[in-house]
Amino acid sequence: MVSKKGFKTIKMGKQKRIALIAHDNRKKDMIQWVEINKDKLNKHFLCGTGTTATLISETINLPVKAFKSGPLGGDQQIGSRIAEGDIDFMIFFWDPLEAQPHDPDVKALLRIAVLYDIPVANNQSTADFLLSSPFMEEEYIRKLVDFSKDMADRTQDLKMDL
Numbered sequence: 001m002v003s004k005k006g007f008k009t010i011k012m013g014k015q016k017r018i019a020l021i022a023h024d025n026r027k028k029d030m031i032q033w034v035e036i037n038k039d040k041l042n043k044h045f046l047c048g049t050g051t052t053a054t055l056i057s058e059t060i061n062l063p064v065k066a067f068k069s070g071p072l073g074g075d076q077q078i079g080s081r082i083a084e085g086d087i088d089f090m091i092f093f094w095d096p097l098e099a100q101p102h103d104p105d106v107k108a109l110l111r112i113a114v115l116y117d118i119p120v121a122n123n124q125s126t127a128d129f130l131l132s133s134p135f136m137e138e139e140y141i142r143k144l145v146d147f148s149k150d151m152a153d154r155t156q157d158l159k160m161d162l
Contacts, residue, residue, distance in 0.1 A: 078090070
């Protein structure tokens with residue numbers, strides 16, 4: 001990361017690190033989408049929450065690193081990898097019509113994805129557009145707000161209050 005004028009930049013390589021996530025009612029859709037796009041996805045590093053990753057690996061024979069199931073902490077694991085710079089891109093087929101027991105985790109994951117400026121697809125159309133983008137085959141520079149100055153100022157203010 002390089003700090004410039006209140007921003008940090010992060011370079012995504014040509015091979016993207018892509019998280020694949022799907023709620024139960026959307027797993028079949030995700031598997032079908034991955035099957036159609038197998039040749040493109042095979043050029044990238046894939047990971048996903050437990051059941052989704054396992055189903056993709058076993059059904060389509062693509063290597064997908066599996067984290068825990070979403071409700072068991074997988075969403076948080078993916079979020080932490082985004083924050084650490086280890087995930088560049090997320091495809092999350094979520095079910096907008098059914099409440100999930102881990103809705104707060106889902107919201108936190110989406111917030112982290114926006115905060116760290118990674119491309120996110122929440123449906124097949126968006127995933128198709130993103131995967132067909134010329135940026136998928138090139139390096140790309142993401143620009144993040146540099147919060148380190150704000151954190152240093154807050155730390156200084158707290159020290160003065162002590």
